[in-house]
Amino acid sequence: AQSVAQPEDQVNVAEGNPLTVKCTYSVSGNPYLFWYVQYPNRGLQFLLKYITGDNLVKGSYGFEAEFNKSQTSFHLKKPSALVSDSALYFCALSGAGSYQLTFGKGTKLSVIP
Amino acid sequence: DAGVTQSPTHLIKTRGQQVTLRCSPKSGHDTVSWYQQALGQGPQFIFQYYEEEERQRGNFPDRFSGHQFPNYSSELNVNALLLGDSALYLCASSSGPRSTYEQYFGPGTRLTVT
Numbered sequence: 132a133q134s135v136a137q138p139e140d141q142v143n144v145a146e147g148n149p150l151t152v153k154c155t156y157s158v159s160g161n162p163y164l165f166w167y168v169q170y171p172n173r174g175l176q177f178l179l180k181y182i183t184g185d186n187l188v189k190g191s192y193g194f195e196a197e198f199n200k201s202q203t204s205f206h207l208k209k210p211s212a213l214v215s216d217s218a219l220y221f222c223a224l225s226g227a228g229s230y231q232l233t234f235g236k237g238t239k240l241s242v243i244p
Numbered sequence: 245d246a247g248v249t250q251s252p253t254h255l256i257k258t259r260g261q262q263v264t265l266r267c268s269p270k271s272g273h274d275t276v277s278w279y280q281q282a283l284g285q286g287p288q289f290i291f292q293y294y295e296e297e298e299r300q301r302g303n304f305p306d307r308f309s310g311h312q313f314p315n316y317s318s319e320l321n322v323n324a325l326l327l328g329d330s331a332l333y334l335c336a337s338s339s340g341p342r343s344t345y346e347q348y349f350g351p352g353t354r355l356t357v358t
Contacts, residue, residue: 135286163343163344165346167349172351173351174248174334174349174350174351174352175287175334175336175349176349177346177347177348177349180344180346182344221286221287223286225343225344226343227343228343229300229343230277230292230299230300230341230343231277231289231292231300231302232277232279232287232289232336232347233289234286234287234288235286236284236285236286237285237286
């Protein structure tokens, strides 16, 4: 079975400061990892993914994520937070031979002006 | 370029009734997945359709069924509705069934069962 954990329900950060949203995973075999963002009353928007290769992945809106196989983590980062980054962030996982995405519970990011 | 569209936006049903939700995938996509998102939770995978067949199913009862049409659009049917079926139902499309492909989500259908 595959699973995703987002250990923080909420992250607060001041505008202009760096932000990190944490994600850990469990899967048999190689993981395929994704980050999505959800704004109120909207669907999920794809930010970035890790499939293979470079452990640092760059995505939309200045976000990046670092894959760490030994720690089974895939933390989302941004060097300088914007108020408009305030939203709900989901980490998701799929594995070879599985068509489904398994999501974490989500982390609410609040960027304070 | 049209993204994933879903209809209706909102729906209110009574326990025991049946409901059909509809999804049109993003242009160029041929694979559709359905998810249920309960309040305060992450989306839960229901099933995926590719080439008009159900490719994989999550941990949902047979009351949940689906269909994919030749134009790649899809329907989700839920029979014998329960109060616990109240949720946001999300449709996602991708350019193939491979697990490495990112999925693009529609805005969802909010189902309320009373």
